[in-house]
Amino acid sequence: MLHTPLRIGSMTVRNRLYRAPVLEGAGDGPDAAEAYARQFVPNARSGVGLIIQGSSCILPEGRTSPGMTCVDTREKALRLAPMVRQVHAEGAAIMLQLGHGGLFAMEAWHEPYASARTGPLLAVSKVPMLMRPAFGGVPIHVLRTDEVYDLVDRYAEAATWAREAGYDGVQLGSANAKLLDQFLSPLYNRRDDEFGGSLRNRARILELIRQRVGERAGTDYPCTIKVPVEVAPPGFRRSGRAEALELARMVESWGFDAITPVEVSVFPDTTLSRGDAPDALWTNPAMAERLRAAAPSRRRRFTLTAGARLGARRAPFTPVWNQDLFAEVRSLVDIPVFAVGGIRTAGEVNAILDAGAADMVGIGRPFYAEPDLAARILAGDPAPTKCVNSNKCVAAQMLGMKGLCYNPAVRGR
Numbered sequence: 001m002l003h004t005p006l007r008i009g010s011m012t013v014r015n016r017l018y019r020a021p022v023l024e025g026a027g028d029g030p031d032a033a034e035a036y037a038r039q040f041v042p043n044a045r046s047g048v049g050l051i052i053q054g055s056s057c058i059l060p061e062g063r064t065s066p067g068m069t070c071v072d073t074r075e076k077a078l079r080l081a082p083m084v085r086q087v088h089a090e091g092a093a094i095m096l097q098l099g100h101g102g103l104f105a106m107e108a109w110h111e112p113y114a115s116a117r118t119g120p121l122l123a124v125s126k127v128p129m130l131m132r133p134a135f136g137g138v139p140i141h142v143l144r145t146d147e148v149y150d151l152v153d154r155y156a157e158a159a160t161w162a163r164e165a166g167y168d169g170v171q172l173g174s175a176n177a178k179l180l181d182q183f184l185s186p187l188y189n190r191r192d193d194e195f196g197g198s199l200r201n202r203a204r205i206l207e208l209i210r211q212r213v214g215e216r217a218g219t220d221y222p223c224t225i226k227v228p229v230e231v232a233p234p235g236f237r238r239s240g241r242a243e244a245l246e247l248a249r250m251v252e253s254w255g256f257d258a259i260t261p262v263e264v265s266v267f268p269d270t271t272l273s274r275g276d277a278p279d280a281l282w283t284n285p286a287m288a289e290r291l292r293a294a295a296p297s298r299r300r301r302f303t304l305t306a307g308a309r310l311g312a313r314r315a316p317f318t319p320v321w322n323q324d325l326f327a328e329v330r331s332l333v334d335i336p337v338f339a340v341g342g343i344r345t346a347g348e349v350n351a352i353l354d355a356g357a358a359d360m361v362g363i364g365r366p367f368y369a370e371p372d373l374a375a376r377i378l379a380g381d382p383a384p385t386k387c388v389n390s391n392k393c394v395a396a397q398m399l400g401m402k403g404l405c406y407n408p409a410v411r412g413r
């Protein structure tokens with residue numbers, strides 16, 4: 001099963017293993033393609049079927065970390081074409097994830113970027129009352145209805161550039177508390193126009209993006225999506241599992257070509273990458289120094305590190321933690337379902353596929369520790385991955401460092 005090709009819309013992937021979108025820290029300078037290729041070419045060469053490039057920002061502001069790539073111009077997107085060609089030459093497919101941080105863009109907390117920003121942060125609605133203290137002094141602009149339509153067009157435009165650059169398709173970064181998830185979430189979305197209220201309305205932006213990607217990039221251009229089940233501490237609104245299942249059916253009816261269901265917090269914390277608190281933020285001297293430069297105020301640093309500790313406490317690592325969710329979504333829809341979250345061994349990968357619980361199986365962090373991991377998984381090697389879910393890579397991402405394994409114990413092995 002693992003070696004059986006899969007059709008995703010108009011594209012075919014050579015097997016069922018994909019690299020989940022994780023930070024590459026490649027930025028968007030002239031060396032971006034090379035930086036991506038350093039990670040993706042070994043992954044492709046070792047046999048991975050599909051690579052989903054980490055979230056790349058559709059606007060010049062709105063990145064969630066300094067190393068995130070912007071694909072806000074055709075030129076920047078096309079710069080990545082040489083890397084896409086290298087990945088294809090190794091037989092793998094590659095999708096670009098399109099994203100925007102909205103309220104959690106780094107301009108909210110990263111002082112050098114906050115002072116250089118050219119406009120306010122984009123928000124779906126006013127900051128929820130309980131969260132206002134964390135946003136003190138940060139200028140916020142609530143998107144007007146016409147601006148939401150412009151945003152839809154921008155996602156579609158970026159998809160046309162992705163196609164031109166050779167990417168096999170796009171994925172919408174619609175989970176992990178990012179801008180599209182902020183539309184979906186009843187915590188962030190209090191709008192009273194056609195983009196607020198019922199789930200149907202909160203998800204309307206996704207329907208319009210799908211439609212517009214079809215019009216601009218071509219109806220045959222694969223467009224895939226993440227569907228979040230939100231978890232939240234008491235007192236915070238969230239969209240639960242029933243809504244996520246309903247959303248999965250909706251996105252299928254709107255023509256999305258594949259779904260990745262994930263259970264994640266309403267906050268941008270490590271519920272998306274369960275494991276330890278990203279302690280490198282305060283234990284690694286170089287990272288602690290970068291954090292001080294990014295967030296000179298003690299209050300902001302406290303908010304960031306407390307969020308990191310709390311998220312980890314609420315989401316300790318458990319193997320294959322989204323299993324029930326992706327299996328249930330797969331029983332409801334006919335388009336391919338992508339599994340992700342704590343999948344670590346060839347045994348787990350094969351069990352998911354053999355049980356018919358998902359069509360593609362994704363692995364994220366372990367690729368940092370083992371760029372040629374795919375060869376081992378595809379050969380059925382029973383040894384566990386080197387990754388120990390320390391989340392030191394998360395700290396590095398926040399601070400704009402390259403996507404690598406930062407755990408000395410793992411790297412030293």
Ligand SMILES: Cc1cc2nc3c(=O)[nH]c(=O)nc-3n(C[C@H](O)[C@H](O)[C@H](O)COP(=O)(O)O)c2cc1C
Nearest residue numbers: 020021022023054055273341342363364365394397
């Ligand atoms: C450092 C880091 C960056 C990530 N960046 C993204 C991203 O850009 N887009 C996304 O949808 N998920 C992102 N994720 C989540 C991963 O795709 C994946 O779902 C998560 O790490 C769980 O899989 P794993 O246990 O195999 O690592 C990121 C995770 C980490 C650790």
